[in-house]
Amino acid sequence: MKKHLTNRDKQAQETKRKLIESAHQVFLQNGFEKTTISQIIKTAGVGYGTAYVYFKNKHELFIAIMEEVMQQFFEVAHQKFRPDTAAEASSQIKNQVREYMNLAIQNRPIMKVVNDAIGSSDRIEAEWENIRNEFIRGITSDINHSQEKQLVNTEFDPAITAKSWYYMNEMFMWQLVDADDNHDNLEHIVEQLSLFYTSALYNG
Amino acid sequence: MKKHLTNRDKQAQETKRKLIESAHQVFLQNGFEKTTISQIIKTAGVGYGTAYVYFKNKHELFIAIMEEVMQQFFEVAHQKFRPDTAAEASSQIKNQVREYMNLAIQNRPIMKVVNDAIGSSDRIEAEWENIRNEFIRGITSDINHSQEKQLVNTEFDPAITAKSWYYMNEMFMWQLVDADDNHDNLEHIVEQLSLFYTSALYNG
């Protein structure tokens, strides 16, 4: 049974911190694939085996780095919206899309690496899948409520419609992350995506 | 200057064919990542270096295998539709979606590997990007025509709308490829996707 943090414990924490920080730096510089454990431990100034004391492999190390951004996405995902009119829906949807895209753009460097990493590792892809499902769950619930309020036609299957809508957004998000010149057309994309969605569900 | 195929040439052709065939088999069995050159050449019964005579690396070898399926997708992509009424549009869209999904399902084993491979290789991703762009180009042109015929509101940006619509479809396609139990709900998905799209664009 341990009571207080010993110096040894602090030292260990510090080593882990150095590893994460160095990994972050190296991942941003070289991308996911090209980054090696050797580069990371060299930057951190620790021995090779040390990395494996704290992380099972490169993927787990990267997931530790992803966590911060992931958290931000979860927060956006949890913002439910409960419009009472079609006009309200339109405006709220537009805001949520804008937040989602801005979040990605503001974290562009790390999001680029995340994009790499998703392709390279089932483990990391599963991690992103969590975010995706969180969004889809939220949207599904939103559609259900809108249907109960007679704002949306009940012939729409909430789960499938939610997926469709989320996928549209995610693909554009990755595209914004990739490109470097999207400050001008971001708002246009937000408008068009929202128009598509609200035209389908909240008109008619 | 060569005139006729020498025996040597035929032998070389045969070696290349054996490599492609063996690679196909091994890729289906082990997926893209886990397949190694050693496994392929062992199955083909040729020497290690031989693989590198015909293919720069594993990726290029896989692209040779993808080509057949790619061709089929290009064919579906090139089917333009030019509806004169909203009802016609709805029915034609539904058919095209169904064809796209069926094509993927019928080639499920290799499409699973393609999905792996896209994540693992920029070269292969670029190859798939060609198909994607071909679809998007076609859809964009379709929307333009529908707008000229006053079937679709001109506030829709054809390029962005086309991308949104295509992305929706592609994501569901990959999902159908992944899962094994989609014979029952395929038609439901087709209905819902088409409903989403036609509700947004062709209703008013």
Next chain:
DNA sequence: AATGTCAATGACATAATGTCAACGAAATGA
């Protein structure tokens, strides 16, 4: 002070890639 614990280490075994000098059978031509 003696003993136990555990963070840290780097050499090793393993595995995959891409290259290349050399082999030898087929093609050429005299």
Next chain:
DNA sequence: TCATTTCGTTGACATTATGTCATTGACATT
């Protein structure tokens, strides 16, 4: 027919990365 050239084929090699593990020694405990 035989000598010479061409070129498809080969596997050993150098290279590079991964994950493991026995060992070490500084720190904690008694």
